[in-house]
Amino acid sequence: MYSRHAPVQVADEGTWATGPEEIVMPDFNSLYSQNALNMKKSIIRELLKLTNKPGLISFAGGLPAPETFPVEDLRVAADAVFTKNPEVGLQYGTTEGDPALKAELVKIEASDGVKVGPDNILVTSASQQALDILPKVFLDPGDWIIAGHPTYLGTIQAIQSYQGKILGVPFAAEEDGFDLGEMERRYAAHRAAGMSIKYIYVIPDFQNPTGICWSLEKRQALLRFAYRENLLIIEDSPYREIRFVGKHIPSIYQLDQEMENRGIVVGLKTFSKILIPGARMGWIIAHPELIAKFVVAKQAMDLCTNVFTQRWIAEFLATGKLRSVIENTRANYRAKRMFMLEQLQKHMPTHPDIHWTKPEGGLFLWLSLPKSINTDEMFTKAIAKNVAYVVGSAFYFDDVEHNSMRLNFSFSSKADIEEGIKRLAEVVRGELAAHPQE
Amino acid sequence: MYSRHAPVQVADEGTWATGPEEIVMPDFNSLYSQNALNMKKSIIRELLKLTNKPGLISFAGGLPAPETFPVEDLRVAADAVFTKNPEVGLQYGTTEGDPALKAELVKIEASDGVKVGPDNILVTSASQQALDILPKVFLDPGDWIIAGHPTYLGTIQAIQSYQGKILGVPFAAEEDGFDLGEMERRYAAHRAAGMSIKYIYVIPDFQNPTGICWSLEKRQALLRFAYRENLLIIEDSPYREIRFVGKHIPSIYQLDQEMENRGIVVGLKTFSKILIPGARMGWIIAHPELIAKFVVAKQAMDLCTNVFTQRWIAEFLATGKLRSVIENTRANYRAKRMFMLEQLQKHMPTHPDIHWTKPEGGLFLWLSLPKSINTDEMFTKAIAKNVAYVVGSAFYFDDVEHNSMRLNFSFSSKADIEEGIKRLAEVVRGELAAHPQE
Numbered sequence: 022m023y024s025r026h027a028p029v030q031v032a033d034e035g036t037w038a039t040g041p042e043e044i045v046m047p048d049f050n051s052l053y054s055q056n057a058l059n060m061k062k063s064i065i066r067e068l069l070k071l072t073n074k075p076g077l078i079s080f081a082g083g084l085p086a087p088e089t090f091p092v093e094d095l096r097v098a099a100d101a102v103f104t105k106n107p108e109v110g111l112q113y114g115t116t117e118g119d120p121a122l123k124a125e126l127v128k129i130e131a132s133d134g135v136k137v138g139p140d141n142i143l144v145t146s147a148s149q150q151a152l153d154i155l156p157k158v159f160l161d162p163g164d165w166i167i168a169g170h171p172t173y174l175g176t177i178q179a180i181q182s183y184q185g186k187i188l189g190v191p192f193a194a195e196e197d198g199f200d201l202g203e204m205e206r207r208y209a210a211h212r213a214a215g216m217s218i219k220y221i222y223v224i225p226d227f228q229n230p231t232g233i234c235w236s237l238e239k240r241q242a243l244l245r246f247a248y249r250e251n252l253l254i255i256e257d258s259p260y261r262e263i264r265f266v267g268k269h270i271p272s273i274y275q276l277d278q279e280m281e282n283r284g285i286v287v288g289l290k291t292f293s294k295i296l297i298p299g300a301r302m303g304w305i306i307a308h309p310e311l312i313a314k315f316v317v318a319k320q321a322m323d324l325c326t327n328v329f330t331q332r333w334i335a336e337f338l339a340t341g342k343l344r345s346v347i348e349n350t351r352a353n354y355r356a357k358r359m360f361m362l363e364q365l366q367k368h369m370p371t372h373p374d375i376h377w378t379k380p381e382g383g384l385f386l387w388l389s390l391p392k393s394i395n396t397d398e399m400f401t402k403a404i405a406k407n408v409a410y411v412v413g414s415a416f417y418f419d420d421v422e423h424n425s426m427r428l429n430f431s432f433s434s435k436a437d438i439e440e441g442i443k444r445l446a447e448v449v450r451g452e453l454a455a456h457p458q459e
Numbered sequence: 460m461y462s463r464h465a466p467v468q469v470a471d472e473g474t475w476a477t478g479p480e481e482i483v484m485p486d487f488n489s490l491y492s493q494n495a496l497n498m499k500k501s502i503i504r505e506l507l508k509l510t511n512k513p514g515l516i517s518f519a520g521g522l523p524a525p526e527t528f529p530v531e532d533l534r535v536a537a538d539a540v541f542t543k544n545p546e547v548g549l550q551y552g553t554t555e556g557d558p559a560l561k562a563e564l565v566k567i568e569a570s571d572g573v574k575v576g577p578d579n580i581l582v583t584s585a586s587q588q589a590l591d592i593l594p595k596v597f598l599d600p601g602d603w604i605i606a607g608h609p610t611y612l613g614t615i616q617a618i619q620s621y622q623g624k625i626l627g628v629p630f631a632a633e634e635d636g637f638d639l640g641e642m643e644r645r646y647a648a649h650r651a652a653g654m655s656i657k658y659i660y661v662i663p664d665f666q667n668p669t670g671i672c673w674s675l676e677k678r679q680a681l682l683r684f685a686y687r688e689n690l691l692i693i694e695d696s697p698y699r700e701i702r703f704v705g706k707h708i709p710s711i712y713q714l715d716q717e718m719e720n721r722g723i724v725v726g727l728k729t730f731s732k733i734l735i736p737g738a739r740m741g742w743i744i745a746h747p748e749l750i751a752k753f754v755v756a757k758q759a760m761d762l763c764t765n766v767f768t769q770r771w772i773a774e775f776l777a778t779g780k781l782r783s784v785i786e787n788t789r790a791n792y793r794a795k796r797m798f799m800l801e802q803l804q805k806h807m808p809t810h811p812d813i814h815w816t817k818p819e820g821g822l823f824l825w826l827s828l829p830k831s832i833n834t835d836e837m838f839t840k841a842i843a844k845n846v847a848y849v850v851g852s853a854f855y856f857d858d859v860e861h862n863s864m865r866l867n868f869s870f871s872s873k874a875d876i877e878e879g880i881k882r883l884a885e886v887v888r889g890e891l892a893a894h895p896q897e
Contacts, residue, residue, distance in 0.1 A: 048689055049748055052657050054621075057596040060755045087546035095549070096541040103534040108525035111533070111735040146584055146739075149762045157620060158495040162600070178759035182595060183492075219490050251486050297549040299766035301584075310487055317498045321616035324587045327765050328737035 055162075056182050068400065072409040078441035079409040080428040083229070083384060086357075089350040090297050091342060098336035102329055105336075114328035116320045117312075118144025118304070122331045125338035126290075126304050133261075134275045135288070140309040143316060146326045147303040148259055148291040149175050154305075154318050155255060155287070156183035159219045165211065166255075168222040169199065171416030171425075173229045173257070176222055180418070187418035188218065192231065196378060198239030199223075201246070208250070220253040220287075221246075225273060226261040227383025230416045230427035234381050240273050247285055257289040262347050264382035265355035274306060284308035292334065294384065295347050300330050354384065354431050361386070361430040361438050368446035370453060377428075384431040387413070390449060393456040395423045399448060408444040493600075494620050506838065510847040516879035517847040518866040521667070521822060524795075527788040528735050529780060536774035540767055543774075552766035554758045555750075556582025556742070560769045563776035564728075564742050571699075572713045573726070578747040581754060584764045585741040586697055586729040590614050592743075592756050593693060593725070594621035597657040603649065604693075605642065606660040609854030609863075611667045611695070614660055618856070625856035626656065630669065634816060636677030637661075639684070646688070658691040658725075659684075663711060664699040665821025668854045668865035672819045678711050685723055695727040700785045702820035703793035712744060722746035730772065732822065733785050738768050792822065792869050799824070799868040799876050806884035808891060815866075822869040825851070828887060831894040833861045837886060846882040 050058075072079045102110040117123075123139045130137050145151045152175055160166070162184035168176060170189025180187055188211055190204040211218060221243065225235035235243075247254045256273045271279070274288040284307070291303035305315060319325075337343070358380065365377055365388070374391035388410075390396065397412045413425030433441060510517045540548040555561075561577045568575050583589045590613055598604070600622035606614060608627025618625055626649055628642040649656060659681065663673035673681075685692050694711045709717070712726040722745070729741035743753060757763075775781070796818065803815055803826070812829035826848075828834065835850045851863030871879060 049746075049752075051689065052597055052691060053752070054595065054597050054599045054602070056599075057752055057756070060752070060759075084551060087550060090546065090549045092541060092545045092549070096538065096545075099537055099541070100534065103530060103537070107530045107534075108528065111528045111530070111737040112525060113522060113731075113736045146761045146765070150760065153760045157492070159490055159492050161492045161494075164492070175759065175762070182756065182759045251489065253490060293551075297767075298551045299549040301761060301763070301765045308487075314487075314491070314495055314498070318495065318620065321498075321613065321620045322588065322591045322760070323584045323739060324613070325739070327584070327739045327768055329735075330765055330768065 056184060059181055059184065060178075068409070068412065071401075071404050074404070074407070077404070077407045077409060078433060078437045078444065080430070080433065080441060080445075081409040081411045082432055083429055084432045085294055085298060085350070085384070086353055086431050089346065089353055091337075091346050094340060094342055095297070095333075095337055098340070099333045101336045102332045110329050110332045112328065114325045114331065116143075116316050116325050118142065118326065119328065119331040119335060122335040122338075125335050129290075129338070129343075130306060134271055135306065136278060137306050141306050141312060143305045143307075143312050143319065144326050144331060145303045145305055145319070146323060147293055147298070147301040148257065148289045149179070150319070150322070150326075151289045151303060151305050152176050152179040152257075153182075154315050154322070155220070156180055156185050157318050157322075158311075158314050159253070160185040161217070163217070165216050165218045166220050166222050167204065167208065167218060167252075168418070169224070169228060169231075170418075170420065171230055171413065171422075172222065172418070173224060174415050176257075177416070177418050188216075189418055189420065192233055193239075196231075196233050198225070198233070198235035198243070201239065201242055205246070218252065220255050222255045222257065223273070224257045224259075226258055226270075227263065227380050227385075229260070229383070230385055230411070230413070231387040232378045232380025232383050232385050233387075234267070234270070237270050240270065240276055241280070244273060244276055244280060244286075248281060248283060252285070254286045255289065256286055259289075259291050259294045260383035262295050263351055263354055263384070265351065265358055265380075267381040284311075287311060295350065296334075296337075296343065300334060301327070302330055302334050351382075357430045357433070357435065357438060358386075360435050361428070361442065364439050364442035365446075368443050370446065370450050372453065375449070384429055386428050386430065387425060388428055389413075389425045391453070391456075392424050394449070394452045396426045397423055399452055402451065403445065403448045406444045406448050408441045408448065410445070494622060497619055497622065498616075506847070506850065509839075509842050512842070512845070515842070515845045515847060516871060516875045516882065518868070518871065518879060518883075519847040519849045520870055521867055522870045523732055523736060523788070523822070524791055524869050527784065527791055529775075529784050532778060532780055533735070533771075533775055536778070537771045539774045540770045548767050548770045550766065552763045552769065554581075554754050554763050556580065556764065557766065557769035557773060560773040560776075563773050567776070567781075568744060572709055573744065574716060575744050579744050579750060581743045581745075581750050581757065582764050582769060583741045583743055583757070584761060585731055585736070585739040586695065586727045587613050587617070588757070588760070588764075589727045589741060589743050590617040590695075591620075592753050592760070593658070594618055594623050595756050595760075596749075596752050597691070598623040599655070601655075603654050603656040604658050604660050605646065605656060605690075606856070607637065607662070607666060607669070608856075608858070609668055609851065609860075610660065610856070611662060612853050614695075615854070615856050626654075627856055627858065630671055631677075634669075634671050636663070636671070636673035636681070639677065639680055643684070656690065658693050660693045660695065661711070662695045662697075664696055664708075665701065665818050665823075667698075667821070668823055668849070668851070669825040670816045670818030670821050670823050671825075672705070672708070675708050678708065678714055679718070682711060682714055682718060682724075686719060686721060690723070692724045693727065694724055697727075697729050697732045698821035700733050701789055701792055701822070703789065703796055703818075705819040722749075725749060733788065734772075734775075734781065738772060739765070740768055740772050789820075795868045795871070795873065795876060796824070798873050799866065799880065802877050802880035803884075806881050808884065808888050810891065813887070822867055824866050824868065825863060826866055827851075827863045829891070829894075830862050832887070832890045834864045835861055837890055840889065841883065841886045844882045844886050846879045846886070848883070
C-alpha cells in the first residue's frame, strides 16, 4: 500500500503544501527482478532491531571490541594522507587498488606463508564485496556452490541475489572441517542429476557461525577433491589471525602453492576483524587471470574502492603496528572466550543434547540444544529476559535446523557475559521444562 | 595459457623453492558465468593505458580538477572523526547510512527544491554502486531499459553485467533532451514485440558523454510518458550543480513532486564531481519502498558504505563550505569550457559535418566528425601526435557510431587545452585529407 511520503513543494510560492488527497499507487511489484522478489531482509537485521532495548545484553552482533581500535595511530596515518600528495588520495584511483597498499598486502601475505605479487591482489570494499563479485563472475541462475551447513549468512544472501543455490555439507563430529564423505556423496548425487557446481566456499579458520577450525589433513583433502573435480576453493579468512589456542595451520592458499600450485584457491581477506570494520577495506588473492576478471566485474560495481582509505590504511600498515593490534585483539578475545566457556559450563543445564563448540579463535561459538527446542520461537522469550543471540536457522540455505544459536564473545564485557549467560541459561531451562523431549 | 605465478614456499625450511616444472592449466573458462563471459574490459580503461605517455595531453579522463579539492577543510573534518566518538566512526554502521550524513543530505536536497526525509535516502559507495544496485533490483536477464544513444559507459557495463539490454534513444537536433517522438516509436515497437522494459535512465543535466541539458518541457514530457507506461525514471545527476550558463531547471525528481507526486523517480547523487571522488560517496533518493529494496540489495553487496568516510563528509558538510567549493569548481570549469570552445572554433577545420556541443555545465563536450572518419582508427594517430580523447563508440550499447569523441575540459590546464586542441585539429585535418567524403 502506497502513501505519499512527502508534501508537494509549490515552487512558485516557495511554500510547502500538502498534495492532492487521492492515493496514487505505483505498481513497483511489476518492475522488480526475480532477484529482488527473492530477497529477504536479513533475519539478523530484523532481529537486531529488537535488541535496541535498554538493559539488554546482546550476543547477537558480530562487532569487534572497540577498545582494540588503535585510534591515535590511525589518526596520525589519516592525517598523513592530507600532507603527502592529497591530490592523489582525494582523486579517483585504479580499480585494482592503490599500489602502496598492495605493496603492504604482499608483505602481510608473505608473513602468513603465502607468496603473491601485486597482480595476485584486488583491493575490495571489504569481504562482502568479494562475496558479491564471486557469484557475479561464476554463477548463472540455478548454478550451485558447495558450502557449510551452516555457513555465513552474508554468503547465503549474495548467492541468492544471483539466483544461485547452495549444496550444504554438514561438519564432521570431530569438528575438524566438513564431513568429507558426506560431501563426496552429495556432490556425486548432484552431478549425476546434472547440476552445475562452480566452487566450494569455506571459512577454515574459526568458521562463522560455528567457530570450527579445519585440520591440516582436511584442508589437504579438500584441495585434492577440488583438483580432481576442477572446482575453485573460496577460502574466506576474516578471523584467521585471531587464534587463542592450538597451533598455526597453513591456509588452503598456501597448501595449494606447496602441493600442485594450480592457482585454484581464491583467498578473501579483510581488515574488519583485525584492525577496524569502519574502513570497509579488504582484498582478494587469486591467480592473475581470475583477478583480471574480478577487476572487470568490480569496475561496474564501484569503479574503485575508497582511495583515501586505501592510502590511510597503507600509511598505518607502514608503521608496522598491525602486529601489536592483532596481539592485543587476540588477548582480549581469548580472555572473553575463556570466560564465556566457563560461564556456559557453570550455568547451562546439564543435558546430553546441550553442547557448544570451543573455538580455537574467532568471535563466535555455536550452542546446540535438544531438537525439541526451537530457538526461533525461544528468541522473544530471551528478549523478554533481556538477552539476545542469533537464531541458528539464519545460517542455513535449506534443510533449516532450528535448535541452535550463534553467540558472539568479542563485544560484551566480562560482567555482561556472566549476566547474559545466566539469563540465557534460565531461558533454556524454562524451554526444557516446557518442551520435554519425546 | 597458464603459467605459474609464484614460486612455492617450502614451509619447513623457511626458504623459497621453485615449483615443479610441468605446466598445469586450470580450466577457468568452464567455470565463468554468462555474465563474466560477456564482460568486456572497459574500452576507456584499455585506451587510457596508452595515455600514460610523457608529453601526452589527455582529454580522455573524467577527472575533476584537483585544485578544487578543499584539502585543509577536509583535513580538519577527518580529524574530527577521531576526536568525536571514534568508536562509532571506526565500527560497522547501518546499511542505510550514517544518520548525521543523511541529515546533511536532506538539507542539500532541500536547497535543490527536493523535499525528502531520511527514509528517502540510501548512502552508496558513489554513484557506480547505485548503477549496480538498479539492474540487480529491476532486471531479469533479457530485460530492457531505455537510455540515451549514446549514454554513460558505466551504465552500459552495469546493465550488461546483469544480461540486461538497452533501448537507445537519440537526442533531438535541438540538443534539449531525447527525440521523444523517436522514443515513443521505438518503445511501442519493443513493447509490441513483447519486450519487458523496466526503467528510463537519463542524465538530464550535462549528460555524459554529450554535455546535453534537458529542457523543462522535455523533463515534464518524459515524466508524463513514465506515468502513462508505469516506468521508473532513473535521474543520474553527478554534474547538476556544475552549471556555467543558462538558467536553473528543476530536477525530474522535483517535477514529480510538483506534478503527480507518484514517487517513480529515483535520483542518483554523488560527491565525486562537486567535492572529491576519492571518498567514493554518493546517495540515492527514492520512494521509501524502493529504498527498502535497495537496502536489502546493498546489504549483500558491501554491508555498509565506509563509515569513517560518511562521518568525515558529514563533518565537512556541517561547516557549510560545500557551497563555496561548488562555486569555485563552477568558475574553474566555466573558464576552461569557454577556452576549449574558443580553441575548437579557432583550430578545427571548417566543415559542414564537424561540430561540437556547447555544454551549459558539466565536464565534457561531444565532437562529431564526418561519417567517413572513424575515431577508433584515428585514436592511434592522435596518440602519435600526443593527444588523447575517448572514442565515441564506447558510449553505445548497439548500433555503434564511430565518428565522434568525448572531450574532457575539467582536468587540463589552459595551456594544455590550447596545445591539445591544436594537435587534435591537425589529426582531424589529416583524416579529412585521407578520407574525403563519398
